[in-house]
Ligand SMILES: Nc1ncnc2c1ncn2[C@@H]1O[C@H](COP(=O)(O)OP(=O)(O)OC[C@H]2O[C@@H]([n+]3cccc(C(=O)O)c3)[C@H](O)[C@@H]2O)[C@@H](O)[C@H]1O
Ligand SMILES: Nc1ncnc2c1ncn2[C@@H]1O[C@H](COP(=O)(O)OP(=O)(O)OP(=O)(O)O)[C@@H](O)[C@H]1O
């Protein structure tokens with residue numbers, strides 16, 4: 624069974640990781656998209672603890688599919704963590720201009736475009752503020768590939784990327800995120816009524832039990848079924864999503880034509896490049 628997270632250790636490891644990443648990249652400002660959901664609330668709290676509120680820039684980027692309560696929650700989080708540099712930008716005019724230019728989009732294409740507009744907006748500010756875009760993907764979303772490729776997946780670092788969604792909620796409570804937000808049902812809000820667990824077809828608790836058994840305990844699919852961690856249908860859902868979406872976290876494939884491909888060159892030359900004065 625999925626154990627509880629050691630929240631104190633996680634806080635120490637993640638905040639020192641954030642400080643390290645900003646120091647290595649020689650960047651000043653953490654640019655964070657704050658949705659009113661638990662993942663971005665947790666990342667906001669961690670970046671504030673790591674860098675101080677004056678080095679965080681928060682962006683609240685609702686669309687017509689965002690419930691007003693989420694916007695209120697996002698504003699409350701920004702205020703309660705002491706972040707003074709923040710802005711609220713409604714993204715519908717940008718989305719509408721995509722649709723006017725490209726023609727009508729299907730529901731999912733439009734939702735993914737929202738995520739990509741948010742990504743592009745965060746990168747505008749990252750460049751201006753000498754910043755890095757701090758991602759909010761958690762281990763459950765990343766392993767399932769439950770995110771938009773180059774949308775919310777397009778980020779510079781992933782501080783909670785090693786935490787299952789169940790663990791993110793535990794860490795959120797430890798960091799002082801209000802319970803209502805820490806326990807809010809997850810939703811990408813890419814269309815009205817959109818809920819993550821409904822779309823995935825499983826609770827995150829079940830997803831996390833399956834992923835923990837596969838990844839951390841090294842159990843085989845057969846062992847998971849034998850030990851009744853999950854039913855065949857549940858296991859198929861998780862492994863099926865992983866299979867479909869694995870490409871999202873891998874570098875784009877390049878065919879081999881010359882002696883040394885770009886990826887091979889990077890591996891071979893990494894020492895030379897890093898040690899170059
Ligand atoms: N095998 C393959 N090798 C290389 N590339 C491949 C590929 N298969 C598809 N692709 C490419 O990937 C594209 C599909 O990926 P993508 O555009 O991401 O689209 P897709 O995975 O179809 O949709 C995104 C999913 O993520 C969910 N989401 C999005 C945003 C936030 C959150 C959240 O939790 O907050 C969740 C959303 O609800 C939806 O279920 C294809 O159009 C194609 O371009
Ligand atoms: N309305 C929004 N304003 C600003 N950023 C947003 C908005 N909606 C989504 N994002 C960004 O996209 C990320 C991915 O959304 P996602 O729904 O996975 O995270 P969340 O809302 O923080 O938590 P949960 O997954 O539990 O809903 C958010 O964490 C946030 O950084």
Ligand SMILES: [Mg+2]
Nearest residue numbers: 658660810811
């Ligand atoms: Mg959400």
